[in-house]
Amino acid sequence: MNAHSPQAVQQSWQDAAGRVHAGPVHEAVGDFSVVDCACCGFKHVLPLPTPEQLREVYAHDYYTQEKPAYIEHYLQDKPWWDAVYAERYQRLEGWLPGTRRRLLDVGSGPGLFLLNGRERGWQVRGIEPSAQAAAHSRDSLGLDVQEGFLDENSVGGMGRYDALNLGEVLEHLPDPAGMLSLAHRLLDEDGVLCTVVPNDFNPVQQLLREQQGFKPWWVAPPHHLNYFDHASLSALVARCGFEVLHVESTFPIDLFLLMGQNYIGNDTLGRQVHGQRKQLEQALLGGGAGELKARLYKAFADCGIGREVVLFARKKCQRMRPPAETPQPQEHPST
Ligand SMILES: [Zn+2]
Missing domain, CATH: 3.40.50.150 (Vaccinia Virus protein VP39)
Structure with missing residues (x-):
């Protein structure tokens, strides 16, 4: 894991593809923070393990x-x-x-x-x-x-x-x-x-x-x-x-x-x-x-x-968008 003190809450992180993962921090546990990532559209830890x-x-x-x-x-x-x-x-x-x-x-x-x-x-x-x-x-x-x-x-x-x-x-x-x-x-x-x-x-x-x-x-x-x-x-x-x-x-x-x-x-x-x-x-x-x-x-x-x-x-059978694309806001499904 990245060298930083557990007290230093990580709020952003760049992955190997150069994308910056950042968002409001919801929890910090040990060396990990959970952010509501604007890049991914869901909460995940930072840093992500290799x-x-x-x-x-x-x-x-x-x-x-x-x-x-x-x-x-x-x-x-x-x-x-x-x-x-x-x-x-x-x-x-x-x-x-x-x-x-x-x-x-x-x-x-x-x-x-x-x-x-x-x-x-x-x-x-x-x-x-x-x-x-x-x-x-x-x-x-x-x-x-x-x-x-x-x-x-x-x-x-x-x-x-x-x-x-x-x-x-x-x-x-x-x-x-x-x-x-x-x-x-x-x-x-x-x-x-x-x-x-x-x-x-x-x-x-x-x-x-x-x-x-x-x-x-x-x-x-x-x-x-x-x-x-x-x-x-x-x-x-x-x-x-x-x-x-x-x-x-x-x-x-x-x-x-x-x-x-x-x-x-x-x-x-x-x-x-x-x-x-x-x-x-x-x-x-x-x-x-x-x-x-x-x-x-x-x-x-x-x-x-x-x-x-x-x-x-x-x-869906139309051509997929690449996963790296920034997510668009989605409505909650009503089914
Ligand atoms: Zn992310």
Whole structure:
């Protein structure tokens, strides 16, 4: 990282292409500031780590994140994930004819999204940087998963798709517009993108921060470099050659903090409130109330709350504008 004292809040930074990233500073954590960048149109940290620095961070993480509790929790959560993913596939199937069922999951993790697709008759493929997760997907689940990152080197051999899933990927990347451009290249005409990112600096977080003395727990560099919300993600996706079809939220789990259930740093309580959320969603989705759930979670998005933004967008077939172009102000989608 650049040599400067943690007290010196960085407000602007020039990238390797000569673009100056600057804007109002929202938080400063360690050596990083979070600015609302006028150049990019969304909040991100300064300075942005180099690809080499990030590789070092993630090489270390694979060791610590792939611990048994992670797998154990994932298995405990499987029925809930199945319900959540079924809802996402239903949306994709609503926008694509029945003959178009090729899907690429970028950052496919343990393979559960792919598994759900295969069970619904989709032709699915994944690319996943974690060696352990990719091996589990291939060897235990029999899925077609390539180990590695989707980038300029790998994109050429990836094939063509009708749908592309980017779940909790864009917040980690120094160039999320570059990733969306790769997604655009891999999709056939009118193909549909589904992307999920954390909804950060949301009104619930701001209340907790400003009125109750909470620290900005959601600011987590160098893992989370970008801090999107519904409007800034919609604007970025639109700028990268997509038409936004639908925006909704995941459950506003941070409401539990406002209710006095402080699960920050408390894994036991965290699992408990997560369990309550799962119970609510499985009751709605499994109980024939999918339409009510959809309207409610769309309303969360309209209020700017919800822990993550879930966005669906269709590839527009006109020629893309280059990602380096300065973003134009975008209206919040009304879908
Ligand atoms: Zn920027």
